[in-house]
Every structure is written in structure tokens, then in C-alpha cells.
Amino acid sequence: MFDLKGYGPALLNGAVVTVELAFLSLALALVLGLIGAAAKLSNSRVAVGIATTYTTLIRGVPDLVMMLLFYYGGQVCVNMLSDYIWDTYEVDFFFQFNPFISGVITIGLIFGAYMTETFRGAFLAVETGQIEAARAYGFSTWHTFRRVMVPQMLRHALPGIGNNWQVLLKTTALVSIIGLTDMVRVAEEAAKAERMPFHFFIPVAFVYLALTAGSELFIKWLDKRANAGVIQES
Amino acid sequence: MPPDFIAAWLNRNEIFTAMTIMEYWDGMVTTVQLVFLCLIIGLAFAVPLAILRTVKNPFVSGPVWLYTYIFRGTPLLIQLYIIYYGVAQIPGIQETFWWEIFREPFYPALLAFTLNTCAYTTEIIRGAIISTPHGEIEAAKAYGMNWIMRMRRIVLPSAARRAVQAYSNEVIFMLHSSAIASVVTIVDLTGAARNIYSRFYAPFDAFIFVALCYMVLTFILVFVFRKIENHLLRHQRPVGS
Numbered sequence: 001m002f003d004l005k006g007y008g009p010a011l012l013n014g015a016v017v018t019v020e021l022a023f024l025s026l027a028l029a030l031v032l033g034l035i036g037a038a039a040k041l042s043n044s045r046v047a048v049g050i051a052t053t054y055t056t057l058i059r060g061v062p063d064l065v066m067m068l069l070f071y072y073g074g075q076v077c078v079n080m081l082s083d084y085i086w087d088t089y090e091v092d093f094f095f096q097f098n099p100f101i102s103g104v105i106t107i108g109l110i111f112g113a114y115m116t117e118t119f120r121g122a123f124l125a126v127e128t129g130q131i132e133a134a135r136a137y138g139f140s141t142w143h144t145f146r147r148v149m150v151p152q153m154l155r156h157a158l159p160g161i162g163n164n165w166q167v168l169l170k171t172t173a174l175v176s177i178i179g180l181t182d183m184v185r186v187a188e189e190a191a192k193a194e195r196m197p198f199h200f201f202i203p204v205a206f207v208y209l210a211l212t213a214g215s216e217l218f219i220k221w222l223d224k225r226a227n228a229g230v231i232q233e234s
Numbered sequence: 235m236p237p238d239f240i241a242a243w244l245n246r247n248e249i250f251t252a253m254t255i256m257e258y259w260d261g262m263v264t265t266v267q268l269v270f271l272c273l274i275i276g277l278a279f280a281v282p283l284a285i286l287r288t289v290k291n292p293f294v295s296g297p298v299w300l301y302t303y304i305f306r307g308t309p310l311l312i313q314l315y316i317i318y319y320g321v322a323q324i325p326g327i328q329e330t331f332w333w334e335i336f337r338e339p340f341y342p343a344l345l346a347f348t349l350n351t352c353a354y355t356t357e358i359i360r361g362a363i364i365s366t367p368h369g370e371i372e373a374a375k376a377y378g379m380n381w382i383m384r385m386r387r388i389v390l391p392s393a394a395r396r397a398v399q400a401y402s403n404e405v406i407f408m409l410h411s412s413a414i415a416s417v418v419t420i421v422d423l424t425g426a427a428r429n430i431y432s433r434f435y436a437p438f439d440a441f442i443f444v445a446l447c448y449m450v451l452t453f454i455l456v457f458v459f460r461k462i463e464n465h466l467l468r469h470q471r472p473v474g475s
Binding site: 062 | 304308309310311312313315316323409410411412413414417427428431437438441452
């Protein structure tokens with residue numbers, strides 16, 4: 001069959017790293033997106049300002065530049081912090097800022113900004129009558145949010161979340177540039193060593209294709225479930 | 235307080251000399267060239283491909299669908315690697331004149347970016363074409379327009395109006411994706427920043443400056459596309475404004 005010249009297990013491990021990275025970044029992005037959307041919809045001008053600056057900054061800067069900034073800059077920050085702690089408290093504190101952590105932070109931050117827009121739109125799509133009705137029944141703010149807003153908002157947010165996820169999945173390939181041994185990195189090393197670029201990159205491309213195709217089906221299924229009870233106009 | 239702080243910072247400034255600023259400028263020129271060329275070529279191929287994609291015959295639309303599906307479903311970085319490392323492996327290419335062109339990393343990168351943006355643009359234009367209101371096509375048919383004239387006078391202009399918003403996002407996306415050109419030794423904006431980072435070991439100075447450069451480019455693009463959009467949708471403007 002397909003001879004991967006002994007790189008098979010390494011590639012498989014790399015694929016697992018890619019998927020882990022993608023899921024952790026998605027979790028961070030969803031949390032940041034909810035916080036961002038809450039800030040943008042709040043009455044506080046400071047919160048709105050911060051959230052708007054965040055989304056504008058993120059959308060103006062390439063993901064790779066952000067990743068390089070967090071990876072190299074993050075290490076410098078940790079070094080300065082550990083110097084400071086050593087000088088003042090004489091405690092040895094140090095950790096290596098690894099590519100995986102910087103990857104999760106960067107991708108999470110970037111897609112958090114996109115999720116902010118998705119969630120904001122979805123919250124605005126919930127009819128105000130629903131919220132007024134919840135208030136009239138004496139629901140607290142938290143209860144209104146949890147029982148009325150979230151279930152109805154999710155239906156509007158799902159297509160956006162799905163699109164962001166597809167882009168996020170492909171962005172994870174960039175983390176190989178700062179040295180994470182994901183499947184792209186393994187394939188690159190193998191391709192250089194064996195001088196067979198097609199042999200190693202094309203299977204990796206197909207893994208990504210399978211991941212995006214699989215997610216597409218899953219998102220469709222979720223969408224159907226979230227829209228249960230809503231009459232679809234065809 | 236702030237002026238002192240800035241003056242002190244400027245006195246200690248060893249990074250942003252005329253030489254490094256020129257490096258960034260050269261990088262900016264490369265980035266703009268790369269992005270501009272791939273967008274123009276990509277758009278030129280995307281329009282006919284999008285039309286083919288809307289054709290009912292599956293033997294015509296199928297291959298276009300496959301092309302866009304593969305290029306939209308895989309990371310641009312992988313596509314770049316396949317083309318950059320793969321071109322040298324094509325048997326016999328090193329004896330032809332193509333080798334003179336593809337030996338430079340600029341052209342494999344341009345090819346990869348063009349194929350990628352063309353795939354996304356094809357889908358954007360296709361979406362705009364299939365959402366043409368049916369009445370417009372019926373009216374064109376009633377006027378006796380044939381297929382070519384209908385496309386040229388009715389479908390494509392109205393599709394352009396619907397596609398411009400999504401296309402502006404694609405353009406900005408491409409500008410940001412072009413940063414990966416630095417991975418295959420092209421000294422674009424990001425490449426210049428990486429060189430300057432490794433020379434001074436100053437991540438914040440090198441990368442924050444380049445982030446600002448990209449931001450300026452992004453805002454220029456947003457401004458230009460807002461103008462284009464206003465121009466294309468001028469018939470929808472309220473009367474008297």
C-alpha cells in the first residue's frame with residue numbers, strides 16, 4: 001500500500017497534536033467570543049471600547065505575525081518575570097514557553113475575535129419579546145441568559161461557529177512554523193529527508209480534507225438539531 | 235513625563251535605523267506585489283470557473299467543484315509546501331526554461347496563492363450568480379437576449395454587486411495569508427520582521443512594527459472596498475444624498 005518510510009507513527013502523532021490544538025483553541029475562542037459579545041452588548045462604554053479594540057486589532061494583523069509575536073515575545077516576558085522574581089524573592093521560577101501553548105493562545109485569541117462577532121449577531125437575533133416575557137415571569141438576568149437567550153441564540157450562531165471552526169482547523173497548520181511537531185512539521189521533515197514532497201504532503205492534505213469534510217457533516221447535523229421545531233422556509 | 239519617556243526611548247533606539255526601515259519597505263513591496271498579482275490572476279480565472287460551476291452538466295461543473303473543494307479544504311501552507319518543494323521534483327524540469335522561473339521562491343508562492351484565492355473567489359462568485367433573482371433572467375429572456383448577452387449585461391453585473399462584500403473579506407484574508415511566504419525564504423513584510431528579530435533579539439519591536447504595517451494595509455483595503463461598494467450600489471442610495 002502506501003509506504004510512509006517509517007514516518008507513519010510520527011505522522012499519526014502529529015495528526016493527534018493538530019486535533020488537540022484545534023479543540024483547545026476552539027474552547028478558548030468560544031469563551032473569549034462569549035465574553036467579547038457580552039462586552040459589546042453591555043451598557044458600559046469602557047467594555048464596548050475594549051471589545052471593539054480587540055476585534056479591530058485582531059482583524060488587522062495576520063495570524064502568523066501574531067503567532068511569532070506571542071511565541072518569541074512570550075518567552076521574553078517569562079524571562080523578565082523570572083529574573084524579577086529571582087531578584088526580589090530569590091525563588092527560582094522558570095518555564096519554557098512552548099509552541100503548543102503559544103499556538104493555543106494565538107489561535108484562541110484570533111478566533112475569539114471572530115466568535116465575538118458571531119455571538120453578537122446571534123444574541124441580537126433573539127427577539128426582544130422573548131427577553132421581555134422572561135422578565136415578566138420574574139427570571140433573573142442570569143436565568144434569562146441561561147434559559148432563554150442561549151438556547152435561542154445558539155441556533156443563529158451555529159453556522160458562524162461552523163465557518164470559524166473550518167478556518168481555525170486550517171490555521172493550526174501555521175503552528176508548525178514556530179516548531180510544533182504537528183503533522184505538517186513531520187511531513188516537512190520527512191519530505192526534506194527523503195526528497196519526496198508529494199509522497200508526504202499529499203496524505204497530510206487528505207487528512208485535513210477528511211477533517212474539514214467530517215466537520216461539515218457534523219455541523220449540518222447539529223444545525224438540524226438546533227433548528228428542530230423551527231419551520232424552515234424552503 | 236510622556237515626552238521624556240519617548241525621548242529616552244528614541245535615544246536608545248538602535249533598531250529602527252534607516253537600514254532596517256528600508257528592509258521593511260522592501261518587504262512591503264514584495265508583499266504588495268505578491269498579493270496584488272495573485273488576486274488579479276485569481277479573479278481573472280475565477281469568473282469563467284464560477285460560470286462553469288453553475289452549468290447543469292456534471293461533467294463541466296464537477297471538476298470545478300473538485301478543484302474548489304480540495305483547495306478550500308486544505309491549509310494554504312500545505313499547498314505552498316507541495317508546490318515549492320514539489321516543483322523541483324518534476325522530472326526534467328531542471329533542463330527547461332521553467333526552472334529559471336521556478337527556482338526563485340517568488341513564483342511557486344505566487345502559483346500557490348493564486349490557486350488558493352481563485353478557489354475561494356470562484357465559490358464567492360458562484361454564490362452571487364446562483365442568487366440572481368429569477369425575474370431578472372426572465373426579463374432578459376423576454377427581451378430576446380441570448381445566453382452570452384444575458385451573462386454579460388444582466389447576470390454578471392448584478393452578481394458583482396452581491397459578491398463585492400465577500401470578496402473584500404477574501405482580499406484581506408489573502409493579505410494576511412501572504413505572511414506565510416516568509417516560510418519559503420521570501421523576504422516579504424513578515425520575512426523582514428523575522429530577519430530583524432533574529433538580528434536584534436527584539437521580538438516586540440520587530441513584530442509589533444510589522445503588525446502595524448499590515449494593519450495600515452488592511453485599513454487601506456477596507457477603505458478602497460467601501461468606495462467600490464458605494465460606487466456599485468449607488469442606485470440604492472436614498473434620493474437626495
